[in-house]
Amino acid sequence: MTPAVTTGVWADVVGQPEAVRVLLEAARAALHFTSGRSAAPGAMTHAWLFTGPPGSGRSVAARSFAAALQCTGDAEEPGCGECSACRTAVAGTHADVRVVVPEGLSISVSEMRSLVQVAARRPTTGRWQVVLIEDADRLTEGAANALLKAVEEPPARTVFLLCAPSDHPDDVSVTIRSRCRVLSLGTPSPAAIADVLHRRDGLDPQTAEWAASVCGGHVGRARRLATDDEARRRRESVLRIPLGLRRFADVFPASDDLVRSAESEAKTVSGTLDEAEREALQTAMGAGGTGKGTASATRGAKGALKDLERRQKSRATRTQRDALDRALVDLAGFYRDVLLAAFGADAPLAHPDKAEDVRAAAGQWTPESALRRLEAVLACREALDMNVKPRIAVEALVTALHTGR
Template identity: 60%
Template sequence: METTGVFAQLVGQDRAIEVLTAASAAAKELIDGSGSGTAMTHAWLFVGPPGSGRSVAARAFAQALQCRDGGCGHCQDCHTVKVGTHPDVHVVIPEGLSISVREIREIVRVAAFHPAGGRWQIVIIEDADRLTEGAANALLKAIEEPSAHTVFLLCAPTTHPDDVSVTIRSRCRVLPLRTPPAEAVAAVLIDRDGIDSEAAHWAARAAQGHVGRAKRLATDEVAKQRRAAVLAIPAKLVSMEACLSAADDLVGAAEADAAALADELDAPERESLMQSLGAGGTGKGTGAAPRGSAGAVKELERKQKARATRVQRDALDRALVDLTGFYRDVLLVHAGSDVPLSHADHQQEINQVASAVTPEWLLKSLDAIVAARQSLETNVKPRIALAALTTGLRLPRQ
């Protein structure tokens, strides 16, 4: 299927493109007064696994709604939505582990204004599964009583009640997205990013359909090294000492990621805040500003700490996704399947583990990884969650 305009950003999502194209056309009918616009609704929930492009789809849809040509990809509206400067498109991205009720109340208040461009006020909430209970209730009220010109675009991994409340889900049109096939991901890397064919196809398979991760693996040597270190772990889990060491290594790498981001962002953010409060200025009144800045500085430090925690958890989750792919490959080898392996470049380690375990053991191992991801989501200390996982993945004695 040949796709042009803003929806060309969606990789391997033909069905979703059809739905969104029809909805954006219906939205144009509503604006122009030329039709009933029955294919358009005021609240959408984009669901799909990591890498399926939930937020990409939401932003592309926002471009199509604001564009007078239904998402040409070239006009001022399409450009400003894409770069995040459109006055009528508001994006909520959690910096920490959750989205607070204060953030949602403020964004709902702003979204109730009449759109400056005369079309739509659009709220995009990435990671809507991170809404606190209070935030979810505040959002529910806005979705239940929407302004005629307001559209809510929510993104979440699944429609499970633990991710998105049933009351919110029932008031949204759910649009499921799928994991893009490796060939489609490779084509994007080649055509859009200029990556050579061999590297693009390797990265697409290794990233298991995640477009952003595939690009990092194809272009970032550190990302390649981190992946290689994670995939070397299963064959090493032959003793309790090795298991605990592996857990420490995984957590240490995630902490290093968080520290690197903190080194890059924290000090400039603090300096910018202090300057905005008058620090370093001269003249009447400038001396009082820094003395009254304790609350603002404390709030910034809270956000920075929450961001560091999220970066650490996201790094650990990437590692667990790689481990899931590894054990899936071991299961395929064990079954003698001819399905392509995600981590074929680690065939030796895969064969080594396959020779030491049973299919039942592999299924329990995959369950253990799922349990570890859930533990991290419920704020179990990373070292405790990872130590429990690696000891559970210890290879049976031969």
């Protein structure tokens, strides 16, 4: 097995030694190219597609690679993590690294056209003009077409880094995928996640191991569970649902709790940011000003505020859906564990700290009933993807979880 690189920017790429090896080799080749030296053929290319399951670290790997491409420190090990180029690239403030993180449900064509224009420029302070698009699966058809033109005929010093759950046509179009080098990341092992939580975040070994064992291979979720009391409370509330549905009267309170919890999390995440954005926009548009031209500026501010509110609403909707989806993934893991217990399978549980509840459920339900409950969770996730109202989808789900039919 390829040894993991645990220094510089690569230390944050958890449990992906082969991916780090490929990216490090490409960064060396890119450095040779910009300095006029010969490089290994095929090591570096102008467009990359980082794929992998949620929590695998797609965007972290892409940011680390962007930093290595701009690194001015160690020529043999690009991505030192110490130079200004590395630090600003990872932080998203480097002048020649554009990071697109969609706040709403999609990336619009206007946003992508603007980005493509920036990508066509020569780098100002760095070696490359790097465009990093997180959640590239959220590109609209028009945005994907605008990006395709740039990827087909890229400027000599521009690199595109796209992140998506998979390279399936539903996530990234075949035409874009065919022009990218695909780098597939796997789910990090619990041991690798526990190690980074202990080594980098300073958590005690016991807490780190627990969080790593219940996070489903999602590094960010492991950190939240280990450090956030509210995240742990939400998980406990979700995992009480399967055995808590004793009567039909329990269905609607449980549904209400799931939806309200997701709404509360979205409000917490978006509330402070929304207010800060609103105040910044009002100040920029001359709110509170006096004198000539104030009236026309105020009229312009109203239109800009409406546009901001629309984007904030879209962000809140996405945040709520993401929170609800995390709850559904936890539920799916529980029913999967019940099936493992029912058949005596020797496989790690998704929720090892709920082993007693899993055994109790396996004793109450038939395997067929447990499977139908798992299928209902997956069907709810699909319904939410198709824009079914969360309350309707969740009530249908919890009803199915109660009946087992």
